[in-house]
Amino acid sequence: MNYRQPELRRALAADYSIGLMPSTARRRFENLLLDDPLLRAEVAQWQQSLVGLTSSLAPQPVPERVWQHIVARIEPQQLHVPEKLPFWSWMRLTAAACSLLVAVIVGVIYNRDKAEFNATLLAGNQQPALTVEAFDHYLKVEPVTVASVESGRSLELWAIPADGVPVSLGVIPDDGKGRVELSASQRQLLGSQTTMAITLEPKGGSPTGKPTGPILYKGQLASL
Numbered sequence: 001m002n003y004r005q006p007e008l009r010r011a012l013a014a015d016y017s018i019g020l021m022p023s024t025a026r027r028r029f030e031n032l033l034l035d036d037p038l039l040r041a042e043v044a045q046w047q048q049s050l051v052g053l054t055s056s057l058a059p060q061p062v063p064e065r066v067w068q069h070i071v072a073r074i075e076p077q078q079l080h081v082p083e084k085l086p087f088w089s090w091m092r093l094t095a096a097a098c099s100l101l102v103a104v105i106v107g108v109i110y111n112r113d114k115a116e117f118n119a120t121l122l123a124g125n126q127q128p129a130l131t132v133e134a135f136d137h138y139l140k141v142e143p144v145t146v147a148s149v150e151s152g153r154s155l156e157l158w159a160i161p162a163d164g165v166p167v168s169l170g171v172i173p174d175d176g177k178g179r180v181e182l183s184a185s186q187r188q189l190l191g192s193q194t195t196m197a198i199t200l201e202p203k204g205g206s207p208t209g210k211p212t213g214p215i216l217y218k219g220q221l222a223s224l
Contacts, residue, residue, distance in 0.1 A: 001031060009042055011120040011219050016127040017046035018144070022115070023224050030204070048126075057109050115140070115224055119196045121217035123147075130198070131215045132157075134190050139169065143176030147216070156205045157215070159186065160195040171205045172198070194221045 003009065015021040016029055025167055031038050038044060095125060117134040123145075133140040141157070155173075158166040172178045182190075199206070200213040 001213065003036075003039075005220070007122070007218075008220050010126060011128075013039065013042040013046050014120045014122070015118070015131070017050055018128065019020055020118075020120070020131055022118075022224055025118075027220075051078035078181050107177065117190055117192070117194075117221040117223055119219040119221045120144075121196060121198060121219040123217055132219070132221075134198050134221060137187070138182055139180040140178065141172055141176060141178050142177060150176040152203050152205050153213075154201050154205055156201045156211075156213075158197045158199065158211060159189040160197055161189050161191070162193040164209055166197065167205065168209065171201075188210065190221060192221060192223045195219070196221060 003012075012021075012029055016026065021029060063129065088157065094121055099127050115133040115135055119132045119134075120128050121132060122129045124130045126142045129146055130144055131142045133142075139157070154171045155176065156171050157169040158167045159169055169182070169186055172180065197211075198209045198217040199215050199216050202212070206212050
């Protein structure tokens with residue numbers, strides 16, 4: 001990987017500062033920082049830009065009803081006998097518990113995958129907008145600061161390999177958060193020489209199979 005590329009250095013510094021970099025990649029990046037003062041300065045600039053996110057929130061008054069509930073629990077005035085639930089309520093509770101169990105199992109299976117590549121997509125002002133993690137069969141897209149999408153338009157994700165010819169990977173949700181399933185041919189496009197880009201297209205995606213709108217966010221994939 002060519003760590004001299006300015007765009008890649010900015011993306012890696014952003015990942016490191018935001019805390020999105022996996023442990024293996026983080027250790028490798030910290031080794032780079034030891035011998036690269038310019039890269040340390042890039043990280044310091046990101047951390048300075050993001051320091052406002054760590055400031056504490058102003059205290060908020062507690063609603064009166066909260067204090068009333070606390071007092072009722074500490075100083076109960078009368079004995080409350082729980083109402084016996086009907087049979088259909090127990091069925092609803094059982095169904096809810098089963099749904100929760102399925103969700104937990106699916107979440108464990110989903111998170112068992114290990115990302116092979118990742119990228120931080122930057123906006124035109126070089127601020128991080130989204131992160132993309134490339135797994136074996138899908139991409140996981142997470143927003144950082146995504147601008148709202150006007151009505152009648154869609155965000156479309158593209159892979160731009162070394163030959164420079166963009167290939168559509170599909171339309172992503174307007175808020176930038178989603179999972180993009182990959183075909184076998186699309187998986188072959190992903191690598192450390194691949195650039196990821198998001199364009200603003202007509203609703204449902206580009207009608208021509210090629211980018212027709214402006215590039216909103218862009219970043220290069222890096223191996224983990």
